[in-house]
Amino acid sequence: MTVSNSLGSDNNKERSERTKMQKSKSAARFLVPYLTLLASILALATHATAKSAGDFDYYILTLSWSPSYCADDGKKGRDNLQCFSQRNYGFVVHGLWPQYEKGYPEYCNTSFRKPSSKLVDQMLKFSPSRGLIYHEWKKHGTCTGLNPLDYFRKAVKGFKAIKRPESLVGLPRPVLMTTKEIEQAFFKANPNLPRNSLFVTCKKQKLREVRICMDKNGKPRRCSASALNGSCRNRGKLRILSVR
Template structure:
């Protein structure tokens, strides 16, 4: 009987160790990118945009996502297909997400597909520390720790369709946040480089901002950048 008990204990210990190793190997990461997008730039392209079913979003930066990353610049994705997005788990956050994490895809949508994509591709790779509710709630809290639009407007950079130097945009965010942002641009219908996304880095526990170990790849900007109205 004692030998059987020892075998059972060993089996449980090995099974637990295996589960931990599998989880860590598929979900380890070094930090997050918090990526926010300017809706005016998203819409001012040949592809255009569609407002969500709740109406035109506010003239403010909206969340694109919170993305786990590695220090070498690569990232994990789609880490757990069995943990599907469940809107009922974030029912208390929906009204805030409609304001701060709106969808601009066409045709007009309610945001659920967008949020589900972000959870499936990125959120499942952080589920060892953030369940679905915590993933979305934490992202909302991080967005509100640093108000990007106020930081730019405080430096005289307004969403008015004018051109601003990339250096001044980067400096305004750096002064307000204390951290170096990654500014990414797209092109408007006239081919002008315009401010599209701003990324800041967050520690691996998603608790606070850090200096980026590596800045994300993406569409670079010209020396002068348009900040379109919305």
Template sequence: MTPRCSISPVLALLAFALPAAAGAQAYQCRPPAIRSVPQVVPDGPQRTMPVTGYTLALSWSPEFCRFRKESRAHRFQCSGDRGLFGLVVHGLWPEGPRGSWPQWCATPAKPTPAEIARQMCLTPSARLAARQWAKHGACMAKRPATYFRVTRILFGGLRLPDYDRISREDGLTAGRIRTAFAEANRGWSPADVGVKLNERGWLREIRLCYDKMFRPTRCDTRRFGAKDAAPARIWRGL
């Protein structure tokens, strides 16, 4: 039997304990109709192990879309036809002991087109949403609906800093990016916030570290990413 950490008992706790988001993300989104769920093929081995915590990975969409505005595969996220995005959910990932993580856990459950469509304003790619369930969610929950619901609750409880404004600051660093997030969210410290920069020093992703009960916890070295003093830049999509 595949070991999973049951996340269903903490759903109600999350819904009531997390603050309502303060509308920090000003971008708009109109979800599309999804007629079929993309097929997902595993790209690595199946790993089953106890779940010791979680990571909520938030991608900075303007940087992702910087060279993809004309891409048909990323039209919904990057064309601007249905709105623009700031931070979007790359995925909610279970963590395992000793810096490892479970992945590609066996499950007969598959998300429905309606479940994928409901995620599209958080994860603006049907293929990515389906992949996140197959690679990560199946190691956390029995049903895709539960996995996606937890993702929505976690994201909905965050207050997102105005990184568009912060991008204009002189001497911007990775430490400033993570500190801005911690200051906007009660209970978070900078040590709980990972910052991933690309090879050119632009913000690529923010990784939020949680314990087994979805409380903020210190990121390990793998998830923490760039050191505080690392120079950073944030692409505004202009």
């Protein structure tokens, strides 16, 4: 009888445990869609649309190293001027991006029309891609509260205010530099830049961009920790491709 009662007790425990496991699995299946939705909401919060155009904390001026872009992503028919013409581009204006201290706005509602063809033509000297210029206005410019002319004027003014290191101007042959060496070269060329106001991005072990943080008046300022998440983590030497 003792053995029989013991076996019966064990069977009851097994049934109870199976029931608990089935309930847990059912609860998990029920919660998955809601957890997925919550994760999506949290992700969108990082770069949600601004409450209103002009609602942001500072800018990031992004300078792209054109030879790297052309080597990795340039395509005929889309990037002919930048990558397949006889013009030798080094650093070009990728964009002027409004930022929050944490995250950034994008694709904001605006009453301003898209940039005129004349304005785009003028910007090609600094951003040699019509598609890029229209894209930057749509994604970032609309969130600044500025009209297209003032937005791109501010981008060009920032670009002209940043001196490119002489060692990277008209680069005749590829060189190797660490992110720290690239940053130091910019600091040396621009003594007014605070030490935490710029950072380097990379792709495929190549220099991709130099990003400079500026306040709304165009003066250099510290970059927030959120922005620095995009900095290059490669501790070795980056390839800086020669200007064509």
